[in-house]
Amino acid sequence: MLLPSESSESIERKIEAARVGDAAALGQVLDVCRNYLLLTANRELEPEFQAKVAPSDVVQKTFLEACRDFGQFRGGTEAEFLAWLRGILLHNVANVRRDFRGAAKRRLAREQPLFPDAGQLAFDAHTPGSALAAQEQRELVVRALDQLPEHYREVLLLRQEENCSFPEIGKRLGRTAESARKLWARAVEQLKEILKSQSITR
Numbered sequence: 001m002l003l004p005s006e007s008s009e010s011i012e013r014k015i016e017a018a019r020v021g022d023a024a025a026l027g028q029v030l031d032v033c034r035n036y037l038l039l040t041a042n043r044e045l046e047p048e049f050q051a052k053v054a055p056s057d058v059v060q061k062t063f064l065e066a067c068r069d070f071g072q073f074r075g076g077t078e079a080e081f082l083a084w085l086r087g088i089l090l091h092n093v094a095n096v097r098r099d100f101r102g103a104a105k106r107r108l109a110r111e112q113p114l115f116p117d118a119g120q121l122a123f124d125a126h127t128p129g130s131a132l133a134a135q136e137q138r139e140l141v142v143r144a145l146d147q148l149p150e151h152y153r154e155v156l157l158l159r160q161e162e163n164c165s166f167p168e169i170g171k172r173l174g175r176t177a178e179s180a181r182k183l184w185a186r187a188v189e190q191l192k193e194i195l196k197s198q199s200i201t202r
Helices: 008-020 021-046 053-072 076-108 117-124 130-146 151-160 166-173 177-199
Strands: none
Touching: 008 021, 008 076, 021 053, 021 076, 021 166, 053 076, 130 177, 151 166, 151 177
16 A cells, blocks of 8 residues: 555545545545655655755646546556556656756757857947947847837847746747747847848948
């Protein structure tokens, strides 16, 4: 028996009751499973991620998904229910790893300065004409931004001006973090193309 606080027979009766619509019975079964899932989350979630997402939060998300998807559970025994819950929990743990490792990888390997020559402008800050060059650059950027579609302008401002992460941008735009990153990358490329055409025609 995996859950010593209650007999397998009692748990299985509550599973059957939950199957016919007894929400309280489902809540009681989940509560009995809480410590088991917490132990599993603590074991599976590395310390580097626990600093960002508490194991209890992963368990709570698992409970919410279990309540939502209980109709998909086809078992009837204590062991089958635990295995089903554990599968949901491990999927959520994998999502935590993916989200944070993906964000770190993009920060280190994929992101590039919006304006590659910005560093040179800063380096030349005290040379003659540098202030005028910087002002001209800003004016070019403002004009280029005005030519972008609204959703491109919005993602650039959220990323560059408000310093939002891609998960934050995704929430504000109703997208996934990866979709927000791709939108930002497309906006950057289009902005660079506009800036390049402006420099050619000047």
